[in-house]
Structure formats: structure tokens, C-alpha cells
Amino acid sequence: MIRVGKLNVSLDCREQDSDINFVSHAHSDHISGAGRGKKVLASKETIELMEIRGKHGMEHIPNLESATLINAGHVLGSKQLYAEPEELGASVLYSGDFQMQAPSVAAPIETRQTDILIIDSTYPDPSTRFPERNRVIAEISEFILSRLNDGIILFGAHSIGKAQELIRIANDTGTIPVVDKNIHLVNQVYLRHGVALDYVSFYKDEEEQAQSVLQNFMGITTMSKLHKTAALLSSLYKKKVYTAVATGFASTFNMRTHAQFVLSDHADFAQATEYIRLCSPSRIYTRGSQESAKKFAENLSKAGFPAAPLPSSFIGNSGTNKAMQHL
Ligand SMILES: [Zn+2]
Structure with a gap:
């Protein structure tokens, strides 16, 4: 969860007690917590794809003050979330699922420099290398x-x-x-x-x-x-x-x-490090299953990047700046 202005924003519906759900894209593991009556920050394309998956009656929030949605290069409508939460005093970029070489059916990824990067951990191991x-x-x-x-x-x-x-x-x-x-x-x-x-x-x-x-x-x-x-x-x-x-x-x-x-719409480890260099964060938090987030953080640390698994307390409900304890 990250705090944007006065709102707690959950990242891909993981946290149930948020004010708004940011949904990076419509794959099922990212939309499970969204549904009727929920506020959803997402692209129009993602909302339409979610409706096909039976998610109706959501309140679509296309934009949020002090947050920006930028292309993730993963699937139609996939977005990253960039924000500058006041309480954190630092910029945050959440990647969602991303791909550096966008498929022909998705908009190419955009990158943005950030202080804190929260990154997807689908392929946490340097031994996974996708062919050209x-x-x-x-x-x-x-x-x-x-x-x-x-x-x-x-x-x-x-x-x-x-x-x-x-x-x-x-x-x-x-x-x-x-x-x-x-x-x-x-x-x-x-x-x-x-x-x-x-x-x-x-x-x-x-x-x-x-x-x-x-x-x-x-x-x-x-x-x-x-x-x-x-x-x-x-x-x-x-x-x-x-x-x-x-x-x-x-x-x-x-x-x-x-x-x-081997045709993926995710980044492999080498592509992920290319992405990180472009975003030049001073702190990286890996996000995904407990195992892959831990593995990815370890491998990124070995490669010289300041990485750790995303703490569950990251910008907690109290609104206090718990994330800074991890910096
Ligand atoms: Zn996906």
C-alpha cells in the first residue's frame, strides 16, 4: 500500500483496507480484490478487460492528483504507478508486471527516475534468460x-x-x-x-x-x-x-x-536490471510471492543493487512513515 495525498492506495488489490485499489493490468492475480462498489485506479482498457472477468460495478478512477500512470509494456492497458507521497518525502514507482521489449499488441514501456522502486519478482533468478x-x-x-x-x-x-x-x-x-x-x-x-x-x-x-x-x-x-x-x-x-x-x-x-x-510478456533478470538502471532508485523493494520476492532481492543485492523484499508495513494504515525505517 502507498499513501497518495490523503488516500491509502493498494497495489494490485493486495490490501483490503485501502481507500482505492490501483490495478496495474487485468491478469487474474492482480484483480482478485477488486469488484462492485470498489474504487479502482486503472486504465480504461484494464477496466474493460476486468469486466470480461466478471468485475462489474466498480468506480473507475482514471487519474489521481499527485500520482501518474505510465505504460508498463506488458499487456493492453498495463500501467505502472508513479507517486510522490507527501509523508514519505520521496518518489515511489510501482512497476506491476512489465516487459522491456513490448509485444506488438501492447504500448511500449516508459521509465521514470524514482527514489523508491517497488518491482515485480516474476523471474527472480539471473539464470533465467529469455532469447531475443x-x-x-x-x-x-x-x-x-x-x-x-x-x-x-x-x-x-x-x-x-x-x-x-x-x-x-x-x-x-x-x-x-x-x-x-x-x-x-x-x-x-x-x-x-x-x-x-x-x-x-x-x-x-x-x-x-x-x-x-x-x-x-x-x-x-x-x-x-x-x-x-x-x-x-x-x-x-x-x-x-x-x-x-x-x-x-x-x-x-x-x-x-x-x-x-520462450515468448514472455515479463522482463527476465537481465531486463529487470536494465529497467532498474533507467529508474536509478536509491532503494528497491521486490514484490511477489514471499519466495520469489526474497530470491529476487538476494540476487539484486548480489548484483550490487540496494534491494529488499517489500515490508508488509510499507506506508501502513496509521499514515506514519514506516517505509523510511527500511531505507
Ligand atoms: Zn500480468
Whole structure:
């Protein structure tokens, strides 16, 4: 939580007793505490994506005096929060999830110099190194074109962000993917905000869908439905179904698919240190699961950065300046 003016602002809904929730973006682990009657500081795009996730009746706060939302390069509408809380006497930047090389379907990241940086800890280990993004995109394109000769391709992807990036990659190869209902609904928000996507929905375009599946085709479905949908398509069309994923976790885990591509909408450790240098904070607080925040702080400290896990007392409810005790 950080204090902005007279308000306690929770960071991605972690704290229940705040005046306002700042929601950096609409991925489910960042929106769980938001809902009917709650004040939500977020971009318009994030609010629309949250509504698809069943979060209705929120009071949208697009701006707050003495706080600024800046692009995070993660997914559509993703923002960082920059503030200069009076009681702290120092500027604070909260990164949320961020990516230094923005996907083609998200606005590029902006950085800002800050005294205190609260940073996401998704990839806390220096051994996690993502390959060059354009090379991965070229590999995915090649996979799409070659496998479509033999059968059906089915990607499992996060419905916000990764699915749209895969559609763009497919479109650049001349392929129009077929997507499930969740992805279709998210696509509608992307389209409304000017992101061009050429796709067919299994959910809506029945005629187009019937045409699309006459030949081999590329499908994209929500990650959790990948294997079930692959089995269904295989029995329905009597064709080989090639499964694939595109995620940063493919760098460390066996995803049990025919192909796995390391395409992330997060920063790896090296990108995170590049981001930190650009923000030049005098203090860094890592935020995430207890384990990854601790690990990230340790690894950043080893690399010479002044880092520690974010204390739960950071700008506590009392309004006293507890954060300064940690500086
Ligand atoms: Zn995210």
C-alpha cells in the first residue's frame, strides 16, 4: 500500500483496507480484490478487460492528483504507478508486471527516475534468460507454416496478451487463427482500442468457422483447455493435432506439448536490471510471492543493487512513515 495525498492506495488489490485499489493490468492475480462498489485506479482498457472477468460495478478512477500512470509494456492497458507521497518525502514507482521489449499488441514501456522502486519478482533468478524476441517470433512463424502442411496446430495461451500476440504473429504469416470464447471476448477490447487482429471465433462466426476448419487450421485456446481441446479436435477431424505454448515458463519447465516457445510478456533478470538502471532508485523493494520476492532481492543485492523484499508495513494504515525505517 502507498499513501497518495490523503488516500491509502493498494497495489494490485493486495490490501483490503485501502481507500482505492490501483490495478496495474487485468491478469487474474492482480484483480482478485477488486469488484462492485470498489474504487479502482486503472486504465480504461484494464477496466474493460476486468469486466470480461466478471468485475462489474466498480468506480473507475482514471487519474489521481499527485500520482501518474505510465505504460508498463506488458499487456493492453498495463500501467505502472508513479507517486510522490507527501509523508514519505520521496518518489515511489510501482512497476506491476512489465516487459522491456513490448509485444506488438501492447504500448511500449516508459521509465521514470524514482527514489523508491517497488518491482515485480516474476523471474527472480539471473539464470533465467529469455532469447531475443524477434528470433522466437521467427521460430513460431516457421512452426506455423510447416505444421499446417501436416495437420492442425493448437496453441495454449493466456487469454489476455499472449493470445493476441500469437494472432498477430499468425496474421503476419498469412494465417487466420480460430479462437475460443474467452479469447474472442478479450480480442473485442483489443480491437476497440485500435489493435488490429484478424481471427475467427469458434464462439460467434459459425459460418466462417465452418469454412476455416475445412482445411488444416491454427487454433488458440486458453491454456487450461489445451489438452482437452486437442483431444476433441483430433477425434472430430481425424487429423494430427500439434500442441504448442508460448510463455516465459517454457525456459524452465517441460510444458508437455509438441513445441514450446520462450515468448514472455515479463522482463527476465537481465531486463529487470536494465529497467532498474533507467529508474536509478536509491532503494528497491521486490514484490511477489514471499519466495520469489526474497530470491529476487538476494540476487539484486548480489548484483550490487540496494534491494529488499517489500515490508508488509510499507506506508501502513496509521499514515506514519514506516517505509523510511527500511531505507
Ligand atoms: Zn500480468
